[in-house]
Amino acid sequence: MATHRFHPLRYFNVIGTAEPCLRISDGDTIITDTVDASGLDAHEAAVAQRPNPMTGPFFVEGAEPGDTLAVRIDRLTPSRATGWTYSPLSHTVLDPAAIADQPSQQRAVWSIDREAGTVQLREPVKGLETFSPPLQPMIGCFGVAPAGGQALSTATSARNGGNMDYRLFAPGTTAWFPVSVPGALFYLGDGHACQGDGEIVGTGIETSFEMEVTLRVLKRTIGWPRGETADDIFTVGNARPLDQALQHATTEMLRWLGEDYGLDSRAASHLMGQVVRYDVGNVFNPAFTVACRIARQWLPKL
Template sequence: MTLHHLRPELFWNTIGSHRPVLTIASGDTVVAETIDAHGFDATGRQRGMRPNPMSGPVFIAGAEPGDCLLVRIGEIRMTSTTGWTYDVLSPTVLDPQAVPRLPERRKTSWLIDAANNRARLAEPPVALAEWSVPIEAMIGCFGVAPDLGQAISTATSGRHGGNMDYRGFRAGTEAMFPVAVPGGLFFLGDVHAQQGDGEIVGTGIETAAEVNFSIEVIKGRKIGWPRGRTAEEIFTIGNARPLDQALQHATTEMLDWITTEHGLDAVAASHVMGQLVRYDVANVFNPAYSVACRMPRSALP
């Protein structure tokens, strides 16, 4: 197993079959620099363009269409002492008659205190003068090149992954992506120091970071949508609009997973899912919404 360092000179605003900047073997580890969603690095220099400039792609030797990439997310380290969000809720999460009550949307700065694992507003409203949030770093956008020669904007998501903004993609999580092109061509970026479910102000706390991850090729494991697992749960992600279609994709992928790999037929799987499934609304801001379907690992054979 080899350790690689990815320090990009070029960042991509699409996930597609771009020329790889790094080739690794299955099982290798990568430490990758990422910049924030508007392209600023840890020094405040703009090195990429919005939306969500990606580091990569990484070519994984031996990965072929029909395989699966297993990405083990290690440490996500904040490299900047600042981040930013927007300051009011997105109109997409409010009743239409409530939208005019909102002030004009503005970009707002945050201070990131990695030593104490807290983030706070740089210029808080009076009511939030002593308020802060814990740092719970996550990867907002990552995935693999889609098929048919597509290059898909990093503003959105699909079967290939992309801008899912699911807070479950954090250190210790294993993510899985369907390989559609030789080498997989893996991209990542858009790290958030914190984000609530749904990304309902249109951002998490956007910042620059360094992400440690490893990638393993699982030969012949064909999956339809991104998957994940933690020590306690497995989950699937559906990406689409409207929201119910994203939920349908996530639920179908979970049904496929536990019937093909856990020995349950459709009836047994339906009983287990019907009582134990939990859903997370991962994102309701992006062009494609994202829903996570979760199951406890203890419930599965």
């Protein structure tokens, strides 16, 4: 098992079957740079007009269609002292009647204080002069190449992952993705220094990152992204409307409880009916994201 330090020379606005930037072995660790549009030079920024420039793809030896790629998020370190967001709230989260009263879109710059572990508006607005939420790095967009030679925009998400903007994709989490092409072709980017549920202003605090992840190949098949933390397991559905995303996530959890925890549909329904939690990921971009989450304390000990 090796550690690779990779400095990208190109970025992608789609997740697809591009030429690999690096080939690694099962179990290897990657330390690499990711950027937001503000972290690109003039030429790169012109190329990255669409959202979420991705670093990759990384080819993982031994990963074959039908396998699962497990991505352990080891470290997310902001590499700039500033980030940016938009205001006001997205039209997708407001009553239609309220949209006309919203101000025009405006970009704001945030200071990122790694030593204090906080973020703060560089030019505070009235009422938020002392507003300083915690620095909570997360990955907004990552995943593997989809099936059928598709190239999916990094503005959206699907079975292969993508722009899910789910806050639990943070250090200490292991994400699972269904592999559809040889080598998996893994991409990552869209680092957020902080973000509330849903990415409801269209951004988190977007900034450039050094990301460290460890990749493992699991010889098992899943249908939708899954994840594990020290305290929870979760499944992710990506679709629109929101109820369809919830259905995908719930069905995937039902499968997981049967496969790994020996629960039939009736037993799983008793468990899920009382202790399941639903989290909202992205509700701004074309596909919405819902996570179905269960605390480990409730899982059978097999």
